[in-house]
Amino acid sequence: MGPVTDDATTIMVVDDHPMWRDGVSRDLESAGFQVVATADSVAAAATRAQATQPQVVLMDMQLPDGNGADATARVLEVAPQANVLVLSASSERDDVLQAVKAGACGYLVKSASATELLDAVNATAQGQAVFTPGLAGLVLGEYRRMASEPTPVGAEPTPSLTPRELEVLRLVAKGLSAKQIGRRLDVSHRTVENHVQATLRKLQLSNRIELTRYAIEHELD
Incomplete structure (x- = not known):
């Protein structure tokens, strides 16, 4: 567990792969962020976003009951102040565009380094667009x-x-x-x-x- 403070940025991690989800959550908490929820589906993402009102949502594109665009729209309905950063494989870029249209602030490939991920989360928390080529x-x-x-x-x-x-x-x-x-x-x-x-x-x-x-x-x- 990292040096989480009372004013730490709160984050929800949405991904249906437990090892990846847990690993990213550990990296974020080690860097001083506060992971307030994780979810493995569109439905769970909406329910937990409503309960925790996270500042940043890391959103996987492929979920068992829909995609990241569906989940982004559902999350922003119940937590409109959240900034959504989509994490995606490069082959899903057309889907990513739909997530951006649904309100996501930006997009990062899942092959990004830990440093790139943390930089992107910081930028997203500040309301900046993470806008890759x-x-x-x-x-x-x-x-x-x-x-x-x-x-x-x-x-x-x-x-x-x-x-x-x-x-x-x-x-x-x-x-x-x-x-x-x-x-x-x-x-x-x-x-x-x-x-x-x-x-x-x-x-x-x-x-x-x-x-x-x-x-x-x-x-x-």
Whole structure:
């Protein structure tokens, strides 16, 4: 058990592999975080998030009763202040995009080192977007797809990204860090992170609009 303090960041770990879940929990507590809950399914994640109100949720993508996108949506319904960081195998990146649309703050591959994991959890706890090159490329492609589709009559248009947001997204997709992008664009790394956050917010908004359109078209409203 590590040096957990009263103001330690509280975390829930969601994964259906006990050895991995327990190992990550130990690493987090050794680093001073407080693991307040673990869960092995979508249903358990929702129940325990409601009971413990964690600040950060580490979310596996493959669960026995659904995926990380389902679990992210359920967790944020009952613990809206939580910041969700998705942990995924690279082959699941399309699913990860859905988790981001459901409200996840970012994405980390499960092959990441312990240091990378702790850095990502720290960033997530502070409300920053953990935005890897793989996810940035996906978001860029999804945005282009949405922007190229005609907007149905009466529907809200897809929110547009600013030229700077698109530029930042392209540079993240190339593998540059926020500090490297900041130096290239002559802005602070915090400004770069703000652009990334704005991009995520806009895509989440567009997803809600798409859901609304679906409900109206299928008379579910």
